[in-house]
Amino acid sequence: xxxxxxxxxxxxxxxxxxxxxxxxxxxxxxxxxxxxxxxxxxxxxxxxxxxxxxxxxxxxxxxxxxxxxxxxxxxxxxxxxxxxxxxxxxxxxxxxxxxxxxxxxxxxxxxxxxxxxxxxxxxx
Amino acid sequence: xxxxxxxxxxxxxxxxxxxxxxxxxxxxxxxxxxxxxxxxxxxxxxxxxxxxxxxxxxxxxxxxxxxxxxxxxxxxxxxxxxxxxxxxxxxxxxxxxxxxxxxxxxxxxxxxxxxxxxxxxxxx
Amino acid sequence: xxxxxxxxxxxxxxxxxxxxxxxxxxxxxxxxxxxxxxxxxxxxxxxxxxxxxxxxxxxxxxxxxxxxxxxxxxxxxxxxxxxxxxxxxxxxxxxxxxxxxxxxxxxxxxxxxxxxxxxxxxxx
Amino acid sequence: xxxxxxxxxxxxxxxxxxxxxxxxxxxxxxxxxxxxxxxxxxxxxxxxxxxxxxxxxxxxxxxxxxxxxxxxxxxxxxxxxxxxxxxxxxxxxxxxxxxxxxxxxxxxxxxxxxxxxxxxxxxx
Amino acid sequence: xxxxxxxxxxxxxxxxxxxxxxxxxxxxxxxxxxxxxxxxxxxxxxxxxxxxxxxxxxxxxxxxxxxxxxxxxxxxxxxxxxxxxxxxxxxxxxxxxxxxxxxxxxxxxxxxxxxxxxxxxxxx
Amino acid sequence: xxxxxxxxxxxxxxxxxxxxxxxxxxxxxxxxxxxxxxxxxxxxxxxxxxxxxxxxxxxxxxxxxxxxxxxxxxxxxxxxxxxxxxxxxxxxxxxxxxxxxxxxxxxxxxxxxxxxxxxxxxxx
Numbered sequence: 001x002x003x004x005x006x007x008x009x010x011x012x013x014x015x016x017x018x019x020x021x022x023x024x025x026x027x028x029x030x031x032x033x034x035x036x037x038x039x040x041x042x043x044x045x046x047x048x049x050x051x052x053x054x055x056x057x058x059x060x061x062x063x064x065x066x067x068x069x070x071x072x073x074x075x076x077x078x079x080x081x082x083x084x085x086x087x088x089x090x091x092x093x094x095x096x097x098x099x100x101x102x103x104x105x106x107x108x109x110x111x112x113x114x115x116x117x118x119x120x121x122x123x124x
Numbered sequence: 125x126x127x128x129x130x131x132x133x134x135x136x137x138x139x140x141x142x143x144x145x146x147x148x149x150x151x152x153x154x155x156x157x158x159x160x161x162x163x164x165x166x167x168x169x170x171x172x173x174x175x176x177x178x179x180x181x182x183x184x185x186x187x188x189x190x191x192x193x194x195x196x197x198x199x200x201x202x203x204x205x206x207x208x209x210x211x212x213x214x215x216x217x218x219x220x221x222x223x224x225x226x227x228x229x230x231x232x233x234x235x236x237x238x239x240x241x242x243x244x245x246x247x248x
Numbered sequence: 249x250x251x252x253x254x255x256x257x258x259x260x261x262x263x264x265x266x267x268x269x270x271x272x273x274x275x276x277x278x279x280x281x282x283x284x285x286x287x288x289x290x291x292x293x294x295x296x297x298x299x300x301x302x303x304x305x306x307x308x309x310x311x312x313x314x315x316x317x318x319x320x321x322x323x324x325x326x327x328x329x330x331x332x333x334x335x336x337x338x339x340x341x342x343x344x345x346x347x348x349x350x351x352x353x354x355x356x357x358x359x360x361x362x363x364x365x366x367x368x369x370x371x372x
Numbered sequence: 373x374x375x376x377x378x379x380x381x382x383x384x385x386x387x388x389x390x391x392x393x394x395x396x397x398x399x400x401x402x403x404x405x406x407x408x409x410x411x412x413x414x415x416x417x418x419x420x421x422x423x424x425x426x427x428x429x430x431x432x433x434x435x436x437x438x439x440x441x442x443x444x445x446x447x448x449x450x451x452x453x454x455x456x457x458x459x460x461x462x463x464x465x466x467x468x469x470x471x472x473x474x475x476x477x478x479x480x481x482x483x484x485x486x487x488x489x490x491x492x493x494x495x496x
Numbered sequence: 497x498x499x500x501x502x503x504x505x506x507x508x509x510x511x512x513x514x515x516x517x518x519x520x521x522x523x524x525x526x527x528x529x530x531x532x533x534x535x536x537x538x539x540x541x542x543x544x545x546x547x548x549x550x551x552x553x554x555x556x557x558x559x560x561x562x563x564x565x566x567x568x569x570x571x572x573x574x575x576x577x578x579x580x581x582x583x584x585x586x587x588x589x590x591x592x593x594x595x596x597x598x599x600x601x602x603x604x605x606x607x608x609x610x611x612x613x614x615x616x617x618x619x620x
Numbered sequence: 621x622x623x624x625x626x627x628x629x630x631x632x633x634x635x636x637x638x639x640x641x642x643x644x645x646x647x648x649x650x651x652x653x654x655x656x657x658x659x660x661x662x663x664x665x666x667x668x669x670x671x672x673x674x675x676x677x678x679x680x681x682x683x684x685x686x687x688x689x690x691x692x693x694x695x696x697x698x699x700x701x702x703x704x705x706x707x708x709x710x711x712x713x714x715x716x717x718x719x720x721x722x723x724x725x726x727x728x729x730x731x732x733x734x735x736x737x738x739x740x741x742x743x744x
Contacts, residue, residue: 022480029487030464032544037476040536041224048528051217058179059186059218063225066187066723068317069440070225070477092278093175094183100165101187101194103686103723104285105318108270115277146728153735154712156296161724164288172280190475192565193688194725216526227438227475228533229566232518239525289720299713303678307714310679311686311721314599316441318721340402341671342679348661349683349690351562351599352409353442356394363401404668412660413596420652423589427554431590434555435562435597442597465547466555472537473559473566564689592653600657601690604642611649 004035007043014046014053014080022076057081061094065110066102074110078117088118128159131167138170138177142203181205185218189234190226198234202241212242252283255291262294262301266327305329309342313358314350322358326365336366376407379415386418386425386452394448429453433466437482438474446482450489460490500531503539510542510549510576518572553577557590561606562598570606574613584614624655627663634666634673636703638696677701681714685730686722694730698737708738 011019026034046056057080064074081091091114099107135143150158170180181204188198205215215238223231259267274282294304305328312322329339339362347355383391398406418428429452436446453463463486471479507515522530542552553576560570577587587610595603631639646654666676677700684694701711711734719727 025487026480026483029490030468030483033464033468033471033479033483036468036471036536036540037480040532040540041476044532044536045221045224048217048220050213051221055179055182055214055218056221059182059221060225062183062186063190063222064477067190067226067440067475067477068315070475070481073225073477073480089174090179092281093172094179096172096278096281096284097169097175097180097183098187099281099284099723100169101184101197101723101725102191103315103318103719103721103726104289105312105315105321105721106723107281108274108285108321109318111274111278111281115273118277149735150728150731153738154716154731157712157716157719157727157731160288160292160716160719161728164284164292165724168284168288188725191688191723191725192563194723194729197725197728216529220526220529220532223475223529223532225475225477227471227473227478227563227566228537229473229560229563229569230475231529232522232533232569233566235522235526235529239521242525293717293720296713296716298709299717303675303710303714304717306675306679307682307717308721310682311718314683314687315722316439321721337670338675340405341668342675344402344405344408344668345665345671345676345679346683347405347408347599348665349599349601349680349693350687351439351442351595351597351602352413353436353439353445353597354599355405356398356409356445357442359398359402359405363397366401408660408664412656412664416656416660417593417596420589420592422585423593427551427586427590428593430551430555431558431593432597434558435594438559438563439598445597461546462551465544466551468544469541469547469552469555470559472541473556473569474563564687588650588653592650592656595653595656599687599690600661601684601687601693603653604646604657604693605690607646607650607653611645614649 003039003043006047007038007041010042010046011038014042014057014084015076016079016083018076018079053084054081054086057084057086058090058094061086061091062098065095065098066106068102068106068109071109071113074113075117078114079121082117082121127163127167130171131162131165134166134170135162138166138181138204138208139200140203140207142200146200177208178205178210181208181210182214182218185210185215186222189219189222190230192226192230192233195233195237198237199241202238203245206241206245251287251291254295255286255289258290258294259286262290262305262328262332263324264327264331266324270324301332302329302334305332305334306338306342309334309339310346313343313346314354316350316354316357319357319361322361323365326362327369330365330369375411375415378419379410379413382414382418383410386414386429386456387448388451388455390448390451425456426453426458429456429458430462430466433458433463434470437467437470438478440474440478440481443481443485446485447489450486451493454489454493499535499539502543503534503537506538506542507534510538510553510580511572512575512579514572514575549580550577550582553580553582554586554590557582557587558594561591561594562602564598564602564605567605567609570609571613574610575617578613578617623659623663626667627658627661630662630666631658634662634677634700634704635696636699638699642696673704674701674706677704677706678710678714681706681711682718685715685718686726688722688726688729691729691733694733695737698734699741702737702741
């Protein structure tokens with residue numbers, strides 16, 4: 001299967017609607033970046049064996065929360081984590097743990113992002 | 125059990141010798157910081173139920189690799205991850221995935237840190 | 249006095265209403281993180297002798313401004329600095345100085361945050 | 373020519389209205405920071421020979437996109453880049469390239485900033 | 497031409513020996529990351545039309561200097577910039593300009609990296 | 621008094637030998653950056669009234685420790701803080717406090733830098 005097709009399926013499996021919206025927002029300004037988002041992160045990396053999707057999403061939520069300058073992407077991947085079987089409790093534990101490594105502001109801003117995602121999903 | 129005692133046991137379980145060396149290096153310059161390292165991250169956070177230690181170490185390796193300015197701590201937690209059952213392959217997958225979120229330099233520097241840790245452990 | 253009680257008093261003394269709002273916003277999503285915010289930063293760190301509160305708030309405003317990804321927390325601690333006796337002029341000097349260490353964008357965004365806090369306080 | 377005068381002319385040449393708005397927003401809260409913005413970045417640095425303005429703006433767009441915590445300044449300098457002859461295609465290439473060095477979230481957030489700037493300019 | 501082959505040629509053209517050493521250092525620990533470094537940054541991004549190589553290297557030197565946590569990669573790309581026609585003076589101008597956006601420490605550490613690269617090349 | 625002369629005196633007063641070494645290391649590769657280091661940070665900012673030097677150095681140590689990618693500059697300013705009357709205990713309190721805002725790795729790496737500076741000074 002080619003990288004684009006495999007990537008699009010993986011993106012849909014993990015991030016669902018939240019992922020499709022990111023791709024749509026890029027289409028008019030830079031469709032090639034949309035293509036790369038699908039091909040490299042999802043077609044190459046998330047499609048690899050060697051680490052289960054649940055662990056991959058835990059790693060991504062941790063990293064984006066710690067970096068602190070990627071709140072929109074953190075929200076997409078909190079959706080992603082929940083979509084592949086991470087529980088809300090586990091998401092909160094990962095974010096709380098980031099207080100240790102990236103400081104309390106990173107954890108607080110990450111928790112507020114999680115709160116929004118949980119609320120959004122509870123409405124559906 | 126008090127936070128310090130519980131924290132010290134958790135630190136020993138996870139980080140082993142690499143963790144003890146961090147504590148020892150702090151003792152002469154600032155023993156209170158050593159105490160806090162044991163009490164808050166290990167006594168409070170890593171001792172919580174709600175997320176297994178394996179997932180906690182995956183989260184920490186991801187965050188420290190993505191942040192890119194904490195190589196000594198990344199090495200300690202690559203040891204920690206391996207100590208609690210994460211495989212070398214899984215550590216490499218987590219680090220490789222950080223190329224997506226924090227860029228290739230973060231992944232490359234993280235992989236070089238992993239290479240050193242793997243080599244050190246293979247000598248024992 | 250226990251860490252929680254001491255921390256809550258310190259939080260109230262320093263950050264006042266702005267601090268209470270942070271705690272309230274966490275209560276429904278993750279009350280344990282609210283507890284840790286009170287216990288470690290305020291119960292352990294800000295309660296230590298060895299550095300006066302005025303200097304502690306100068307350090308925090310400097311750090312949050314330099315990090316650049318924690319604007320909500322920067323605003324809380326500009327309130328905090330003013331509450332413990334740092335003057336508006338001194339807050340502005342700290343933020344301006346961050347242009348040297350973290351670049352002009354960090355200083356500009358920090359100054360806009362200060363402008364909002366000053367305005368909010370002048371209305372009361 | 374003195375640094376302030378030379379800096380103001382350079383700021384006007386590069387950033388135009390977007391630059392003047394930054395200066396205006398600082399005037400009531402901290403006019404000295406406005407003065408330094410004009411004198412050091414524009415009076416000293418951008419006025420130097422040795423690197424053409426086009427290359428300087430490419431460097432600035434790259435850096436601000438990679439840092440990820442300076443979106444307002446990134447927008448000002450996307451205007452700046454376009455004002456000194458960088459094309460929209462080139463701006464997009466620089467931002468896309470940042471996916472390699474600072475990760476996809478930095479590139480995505482940078483591209484959304486570029487989209488807003490392009491739209492704003494197309495309306496005039 | 498396939499992505500790997502095109503990427504390897506581009507890597508060789510831009511980074512030369514310094515790039516080959518990075519690939520070699522990855523081969524025993526994680527050859528797949530070496531493959532991705534060749535395919536995505538060099539096969540996809542640097543091979544794109546729309547921005548000349550000289551501008552691409554100026555953007556990369558700026559970003560890596562501003563990020564401040566990727567000194568080994570900064571050195572590789574100072575070599576790269578010089579290899580594709582950026583002058584030593586221009587490299588220094590880009591780095592000096594980063595004092596404005598990322599602060600003086602980033603510019604100072606970047607300049608020390610440049611000093612080492614210039615010295616190394618002058619010996620050959 | 622002109623900015624350069626005033627800056628050099630301020631640099632000498634605050635950072636002493638450690639500051640002079642920074643300037644010397646820049647002279648052969650980029651004397652203009654050395655000039656700017658003296659003129660803007662020291663001639664303009666540290667020479668301002670409105671905040672005492674002790675508070676300025678507390679702010680700088682906090683920021684550089686929190687940023688985590690400027691260890692050489694952190695060491696220079698730990699010297700600077702001690703030179704203008706901040707005590708070793710106060711330096712340690714500032715660094716320990718950064719665990720709250722930038723995470724434990726930043727505080728640990730900052731404390732190791734302080735340990736080296738204290739040792740170096742105790743030998744004289």
